[in-house]
Amino acid sequence: MKRDKSYVLAILIPFLLMGFVETSIAQRNQTFTVVLDPGHGGRDPGAVGAISKEKDIVLSIAKKVGKKINANHSDVKVVYTRSTDKFVPLIERPRIAHKAKAQLFISLHCNALDRRRTSPQGVETYILGLHRSDDNLEVAKKENSVIEYEENYETKYQGFNPNEPESYIIFEFMSNKFLEQSLDFATLTQHELVNGAKRTNRNVRQAGFLVLRETGMPSVLIELGYISNRAEEKYLNSEQGQNTLANSIYNAFTEYKKEYDKRNKYAISGNADQEATSDSNLYASDSSDSSSQTEYKIQFLTAPRKYNAGSRVFKGLDNVEYYIDGNTYKYTYGSSKDEQSLYPLLREVKTKFRDAFIVEFRNGRRIK
Ligand SMILES: [Zn+2]
Known part of the structure; x- marks a missing residue:
């Protein structure tokens, strides 16, 4: 009887240990x-x-x-x-x-x-x-x-x-x-x-x-x-x-x-907990001095195609920028290093585009 028990334990222990190791790795x-x-x-x-x-x-x-x-x-x-x-x-x-x-x-x-x-x-x-x-x-x-x-x-x-x-x-x-x-x-x-x-x-x-x-x-x-x-x-x-x-x-x-x-997978190194789209790039970007900084813009339109400056779809907004995210063009308006300073502009844009909202860029890349 006694021998039987230790035999069972001898078989079980390695498995129990494996289970323990596996859990701690998973955690x-x-x-x-x-x-x-x-x-x-x-x-x-x-x-x-x-x-x-x-x-x-x-x-x-x-x-x-x-x-x-x-x-x-x-x-x-x-x-x-x-x-x-x-x-x-x-x-x-x-x-x-x-x-x-x-x-x-x-x-x-x-x-x-x-x-x-x-x-x-x-x-x-x-x-x-x-x-x-x-x-x-x-x-x-x-x-x-x-x-x-x-x-x-x-x-x-x-x-x-x-x-x-x-x-x-x-x-x-x-x-x-x-x-x-x-x-x-x-x-x-x-x-x-x-x-x-x-x-x-x-x-x-x-x-x-x-x-x-x-x-x-x-x-x-x-x-x-x-x-x-x-x-x-x-x-x-x-x-x-x-x-x-x-x-x-x-x-x-x-x-x-x-x-x-x-x-x-494409997260910016050093910001592993932040996500960034891999293929977004800025249009008409003049941010050489602010390339390592955070920037906020108002995103107001997403479309499958590129529209030229002055297009009627922009409802009169000038100096519109865009970036590409997957298969879509995302159009933005305005830019500031301070998110709150964009609020009055956001209010204005929202009268034309109800769903407009503020997006964040870091190193010229959109942070989601
Ligand atoms: Zn409820």
């Missing part, structure tokens, strides 16, 4: 961190349906997404803002992402509409920005109103009133240098949810979500479906439904990560 090589943020929790149930609560659905789906990422991406670290049914103040969620030095923030929610008898159904993926419609504003209001569960929320959130449309003006001119990458991930996610999971398409949208405002990294908020719709609530609670939704988010993540790795 050291984790170069990408994704934060999964299941909305609500604890005393905040989120939207409440006929048979379930939003907080439980999104926690379950977040765990499925995390499990899949962990199983298939050894270089990715998954961080949860909560992994149990507990209350997490809204302000804490981006802080967790900051602390983890994450590269991507994914907030998971379910939608609800109680003012209509028949609720719509379908998926929406949001990025931060000013809402384009009252519907989008309503969703942001609902998700932001969770701060009312927190003590002294008026002070904590600097007077932000989630129910007051005026509070949302701050999102209009806010510079968001992660807009493009957030939009990339949102587009991939929406595509997977619609084409893979076959959910009703309610599009990629923009609205002022407090939870996305402070993350400082590419961030999206996914509304996985309407808990107020009987059929969709059933789907959101089914094992098959949750697995399908989790798979879609996982597929979008895998695709995004592939692109991220491609871009990162």
Whole structure:
């Protein structure tokens, strides 16, 4: 008997050691961190349906997404803002992402509409920005109103009133240098949810979500479906439904990560944590003295072709510059070493091009 046991151990120990070594190598090589943020929790149930609560659905789906990422991406670290049914103040969620030095923030929610008898159904993926419609504003209001569960929320959130449309003006001119990458991930996610999971398409949208405002990294908020719709609530609670939704988010993540790795291969040395496009170059660049410095410009147009100076598509903007990113021409206006000094100009450009935003260049290369 005794001999048998030591025999088994002698065989097992090398394998156990190998397992240990493998884990520590994997941990050291984790170069990408994704934060999964299941909305609500604890005393905040989120939207409440006929048979379930939003907080439980999104926690379950977040765990499925995390499990899949962990199983298939050894270089990715998954961080949860909560992994149990507990209350997490809204302000804490981006802080967790900051602390983890994450590269991507994914907030998971379910939608609800109680003012209509028949609720719509379908998926929406949001990025931060000013809402384009009252519907989008309503969703942001609902998700932001969770701060009312927190003590002294008026002070904590600097007077932000989630129910007051005026509070949302701050999102209009806010510079968001992660807009493009957030939009990339949102587009991939929406595509997977619609084409893979076959959910009703309610599009990629923009609205002022407090939870996305402070993350400082590419961030999206996914509304996985309407808990107020009987059929969709059933789907959101089914094992098959949750697995399908989790798979879609996982597929979008895998695709995004592939692109991220491609871009990162060309990262400027000494700035390994920053990404840069490999083939961007400046047109009419006179920055010989500032070639080693940071420069900000207003990007207002993306097109598959090159337009000449004075083209009507520029709507009267002079001295337009462009750089090439992949297969597209990206047109910029104005330039400054100080991001804030561009805000008045951005305001002006936005009257002609609503989606204009500030981009950053270092050594003449676009930093994403
Ligand atoms: Zn929610």
